[in-house]
Amino acid sequence: MTPPDTTTDAGAVGPLCRLVAAVCTSMRTNLSGPAAEAVDDVVRRIFGPLQLAVAGRIKSGKSTVVNALIGRRVSPTDVRECTRLVTRFRYGTVDRVEVVRLDGSRAQLPYDADGMVPADLHVQVDDVAFIDAYLTSALLRDVTVIDTPGLGSVDSGSVTRTRALLGAEDLDEASRAAIASAEAVVFVLTQAARADDVEALAIFRAATTRQASSPINAVGVLNKADQITAGSDDDGGAGVPATGADDPMAAARSLARAQAIALQHRVSDVLPLMGLVAETAEAGLFTEADADALRQIAALDAAEREVLFYSADLFLRPDVDVPLTARTRLLERLDVEAIRHGVGMLAVDDRLQAGELRRRLAAISGFGAVRDAVDSEFRRRADAIKANVALASLESLAGASPEPDSNRIRDGIESLLQRPEAHRLRLVEAASLVASATVPLPEDLAREVARFAVGRTAADQLGRPGASADELAAAALAAARRWRSFASFGSTPAQSRVAHTVHRGYFLLWQELQSATRS
Ligand SMILES: Nc1nc2c(ncn2[C@@H]2O[C@H](COP(=O)(O)OP(=O)(O)OP(=O)(O)O)[C@@H](O)[C@H]2O)c(=O)[nH]1
Numbered sequence: 331m332t333p334p335d336t337t338t339d340a341g342a343v344g345p346l347c348r349l350v351a352a353v354c355t356s357m358r359t360n361l362s363g364p365a366a367e368a369v370d371d372v373v374r375r376i377f378g379p380l381q382l383a384v385a386g387r388i389k390s391g392k393s394t395v396v397n398a399l400i401g402r403r404v405s406p407t408d409v410r411e412c413t414r415l416v417t418r419f420r421y422g423t424v425d426r427v428e429v430v431r432l433d434g435s436r437a438q439l440p441y442d443a444d445g446m447v448p449a450d451l452h453v454q455v456d457d458v459a460f461i462d463a464y465l466t467s468a469l470l471r472d473v474t475v476i477d478t479p480g481l482g483s484v485d486s487g488s489v490t491r492t493r494a495l496l497g498a499e500d501l502d503e504a505s506r507a508a509i510a511s512a513e514a515v516v517f518v519l520t521q522a523a524r525a526d527d528v529e530a531l532a533i534f535r536a537a538t539t540r541q542a543s544s545p546i547n548a549v550g551v552l553n554k555a556d557q558i559t560a561g562s563d564d565d566g567g568a569g570v571p572a573t574g575a576d577d578p579m580a581a582a583r584s585l586a587r588a589q590a591i592a593l594q595h596r597v598s599d600v601l602p603l604m605g606l607v608a609e610t611a612e613a614g615l616f617t618e619a620d621a622d623a624l625r626q627i628a629a630l631d632a633a634e635r636e637v638l639f640y641s642a643d644l645f646l647r648p649d650v651d652v653p654l655t656a657r658t659r660l661l662e663r664l665d666v667e668a669i670r671h672g673v674g675m676l677a678v679d680d681r682l683q684a685g686e687l688r689r690r691l692a693a694i695s696g697f698g699a700v701r702d703a704v705d706s707e708f709r710r711r712a713d714a715i716k717a718n719v720a721l722a723s724l725e726s727l728a729g730a731s732p733e734p735d736s737n738r739i740r741d742g743i744e745s746l747l748q749r750p751e752a753h754r755l756r757l758v759e760a761a762s763l764v765a766s767a768t769v770p771l772p773e774d775l776a777r778e779v780a781r782f783a784v785g786r787t788a789a790d791q792l793g794r795p796g797a798s799a800d801e802l803a804a805a806a807l808a809a810a811r812r813w814r815s816f817a818s819f820g821s822t823p824a825q826s827r828v829a830h831t832v833h834r835g836y837f838l839l840w841q842e843l844q845s846a847t848r849s
Pocket residue numbers: 387388389390391392393394395406407408409413414478479480481553554555556557603604605606607664665
């Protein structure tokens with residue numbers, strides 16, 4: 331078997347992944363060449379970092395969010411050819427860009443002078459499958475971040491858009507394949523054209539495995555929060571001025587809540603974000619010169635200053651006593667609303683230096699919550715997420731393979747699922763079904779199943795932080811009883827199957843906790 335990718339540490343590989351990998355290794359010896367190779371691929375992915383795709387409509391700010399996550403401005407955020415291609419940002423000790431052609435050959439390139447993936451790839455774009463960009467970044471050790479081409483079209487209302495939304499022209503085969511390998515997703519949404527966002531999400535789901543987009547492993551980001559104005563749209567009637575000095579995110583937060591409810595079966599939450607500010611702050615692009623420019627704007631006559639904040643055009647009007655180059659830079663790094671907030675911070679304390687301004691801008695950008703979601707919902711749950719995706723890959727491989735391979739793979743899966751320690755895999759699958767409302771359950775039960783399926787410790791799983799082992803055992807037993815009666819009474823056959831899985835999960839956990847307290 332080809333050795334797994336060793337360019338990363340195996341942080342994501344936990345007991346469930348090891349279990350699936352062991353079953354793969356034992357089943358592959360009886361398989362024919364192509365099936366064995368496909369199983370090797372599954373194993374390679376198990377031992378690689380979590381594959382996190384950033385997806386969304388064209389120009390929603392996907393590349394900007396990618397850069398903020400990586401902490402470096404590497405992915406181009408304007409209209410250039412590589413934005414139409416899938417780019418995988420991977421951990422590597424030597425910075426390099428590899429263009430992977432459809433025939434599998436690779437061409438190496440350096441990053442451009444600005445440290446970005448180069449605009450000119452020196453190859454026919456039609457021949458390119460995707461781009462692998464290697465760099466050192468703490469996040470990339472455990473997570474490969476995949477920047478995806480925008481779904482849908484900016485040309486709203488046109489025939490092109492409708493056809494594009496039907497999926498036919500959205501993704502070429504190579505992009506589709508690269509996206510299909512995603513194990514978790516950040517969906518970048520915007521206020522504008524929300525119907526497009528939702529349809530983009532549906533197209534993305536169609537291009538991925540079922541597991542790649544359920545609330546278990548998908549989170550939404552409401553980007554361009556700085557441009558979201560209350561009352562300008564049906565945003566739940568936030569009634570808060572967009573520029574409210576107290577909470578610059580108030581309008582965006584309210585809209586994000588409404589979107590989270592609308593998309594509750596697709597994503598775990600929708601988090602408001604000023605992506606551009608996050609990128610600038612995280613990639614260290616806010617300099618003393620920028621702080622100086624903000625200070626100069628703060629020193630302008632109040633009326634003159636307010637006119638600047640009306641629009642990007644007015645911000646760059648020629649007759650203002652702050653150098654145009656400095657204002658252009660600010661506009662590119664923060665945009666008008668965040669500049670206004672920066673100026674507001676200086677109005678309170680004009681001694682703030684670039685470092686502190688950067689920290690405060692980062693704090694209002696909403697990026698902390700996005701990073702936490704990636705960390706706690708994806709990176710730390712990677713074992714369960716990856717193992718479940720691997721299992722789904724094996725199931726579809728069984729379906730696609732001729733006999734006797736098909737049966738052998740199915741036998742392997744069956745023997746895996748018989749093992750008590752693999753029950754968590756069934757739980758994660760059940761939780762995905764419930765979270766995506768494929769099997770509807772009352773909201774409190776749905777939340778319980780999700781928590782139980784992906785919690786890292788027994789206390790996490792039972793929602794009892796700080797409880798003693800005895801208390802946890804009692805809670806597990808009580809929950810097992812509750813779910814057994816739910817499985818038997820008052821549920822549909824599909825709900826009953828889920829309830830049996832959850833009941834058995836609690837029962838196994840109770841046994842485990844019992845034996846732990848006895849030893
Ligand atoms: N005001 C504002 N602008 C943003 C924000 N996030 C991104 N942008 C800008 O929106 C434009 C598009 O951002 P990209 O990151 O290139 O968007 P994308 O989704 O990758 O675009 P495609 O790959 O072409 O589909 C850029 O000019 C960004 O600077 C934000 O939070 N606020």
